[in-house]
Amino acid sequence: MFMLTHMITSFIASAGFGVLFNAPKKSLLKCGFVGMVGWFVYIWLVNWQYDAVISSLIAAFTIAVISQIFAKMYKTPIIIFSVAGIIPLVPGGIAYDAMRNFVENDYNTAIQLAAKAFMISGAIAVGLVISEVINQMIRKVQFKSRI
Amino acid sequence: MGNEFPPTIEVIEICLLAGKIMLQGGAETYRVEDTMTRIAASLGIPHSHSYVTPTGIIFSTDGTEPAKLIRISERSTDLYKVTLVNGVSRRISSGELDGKEALERLKEIESADYTFPVYQQILAASIASGCFLIMFLGSWTDFIPAMIAGGLGFVSFIHVHRVVQIKFFSEFIASLLIGLIAYFFVYTGAGTELDKIIIGSVMPLVPGLLITNAVRDLMAGHLVSGLSKGAEAFLTAFAIGAGIALVFTF
Numbered sequence: 331m332f333m334l335t336h337m338i339t340s341f342i343a344s345a346g347f348g349v350l351f352n353a354p355k356k357s358l359l360k361c362g363f364v365g366m367v368g369w370f371v372y373i374w375l376v377n378w379q380y381d382a383v384i385s386s387l388i389a390a391f392t393i394a395v396i397s398q399i400f401a402k403m404y405k406t407p408i409i410i411f412s413v414a415g416i417i418p419l420v421p422g423g424i425a426y427d428a429m430r431n432f433v434e435n436d437y438n439t440a441i442q443l444a445a446k447a448f449m450i451s452g453a454i455a456v457g458l459v460i461s462e463v464i465n466q467m468i469r470k471v472q473f474k475s476r477i
Numbered sequence: 478m479g480n481e482f483p484p485t486i487e488v489i490e491i492c493l494l495a496g497k498i499m500l501q502g503g504a505e506t507y508r509v510e511d512t513m514t515r516i517a518a519s520l521g522i523p524h525s526h527s528y529v530t531p532t533g534i535i536f537s538t539d540g541t542e543p544a545k546l547i548r549i550s551e552r553s554t555d556l557y558k559v560t561l562v563n564g565v566s567r568r569i570s571s572g573e574l575d576g577k578e579a580l581e582r583l584k585e586i587e588s589a590d591y592t593f594p595v596y597q598q599i600l601a602a603s604i605a606s607g608c609f610l611i612m613f614l615g616s617w618t619d620f621i622p623a624m625i626a627g628g629l630g631f632v633s634f635i636h637v638h639r640v641v642q643i644k645f646f647s648e649f650i651a652s653l654l655i656g657l658i659a660y661f662f663v664y665t666g667a668g669t670e671l672d673k674i675i676i677g678s679v680m681p682l683v684p685g686l687l688i689t690n691a692v693r694d695l696m697a698g699h700l701v702s703g704l705s706k707g708a709e710a711f712l713t714a715f716a717i718g719a720g721i722a723l724v725f726t727f
Binding site: 335336339340342343345346347349350351352353354369373405406407409410412413416417418420422423425426427429430432433434451454455458459462 | 567611612685714718721
């Protein structure tokens with residue numbers, strides 16, 4: 331039940347972001363799907379007591395891989411799918427907590443939380459990059475085998 | 478494709494227009510450069526150089542034609558236009574469109590408005606806010622407050638942005654309003670967790686597209702664009718944070 335709620339809400343939230351970014355109407359459901367899978371991976375790993383940084387990395391990687399497959403299938407820019415999928419992973423909650431602690435003059439906690447938010451954003455970026463690198467390697471191998 | 482290529486100056490115009498639409502729509506720098514080079518190559522200019530930053534594009538061809546510069550002053554997010562220009566570029570490469578048709582099509586895309594109606598955007602923002610609340614482990618009783626706060630925050634973002642052209646200021650006002658509304662709900666007893674409501678409702682303003690693009694640009698070697706987009710994302714996040722922080726200082 332817990333997982334089901336999360337899957338439905340993340341699907342709607344990602345599709346909603348598709349509307350805000352004015353993604354093509356046909357791809358809204360796919361945006362929602364990408365976001366749902368990404369969030370599912372993240373919340374599943376977090377439930378298994380994995381660290382949020384590692385979970386974000388794996389989830390971002392999953393999102394990027396699915397986006398790349400969709401981009402190839404539907405011949406649309408990859409950004410449409412990956413952006414809507416990434417949004418739920420953005421560490422908004424931690425950044426908010428950090429900000430709140432800064433305002434309340436609790437700098438020690440604030441710096442810790444800010445560092446955590448920074449690490450998670452970095453992990454999302456690394457996840458995206460790894461998938462890009464793998465994609466380029468596959469393309470190169472295919473190109474060579476054609477010659 | 479016809480036997481003769483269009484004059485170079487026309488090709489430059491096509492490339493710049495395509496680049497401009499894509500950049501204003503929020504495409505990554507490397508995609509803009511790639512598209513411009515591809516269009517130029519399929520219209521008879523195999524060697525072209527482009528330099529794309531978030532605020533301007535410089536495009537030059539090998540030869541006697543002067544390099545051209547185009548200024549990008551207003552940026553928004555419109556992924557549909559990016560997709561359309563991508564489709565035009567594909568059709569130019571495959572020879573379905575010649576120079577004149579492509580230019581007409583691009584001008585049509587530039588002047589058209591494909592965005593969703595404002596009320597749909599507001600609806601999407603408020604529903605997304607509610608869903609984010611649930612995803613961040615909030616309780617269902619806070620669902621409606623988060624929806625209202627997120628929706629009203631987005632409305633104020635759109636309207637303030639129409640009056641004041643500074644994007645950071647409208648984000649600041651929007652997040653300030655979200656904070657006040659959330660505080661009001663908790664104060665009156667309609668909402669329970671202030672933190673969760675604020676986090677959920679602020680999500681539609683979060684610069685997710687900028688962050689992803691900044692990283693991808695940096696990794697692709699477009700250091701100037703990557704850093705400037707990162708700075709924009711940071712300023713946006715700071716504006717949101719400052720708006721929320723102001724609520725807590727009361």
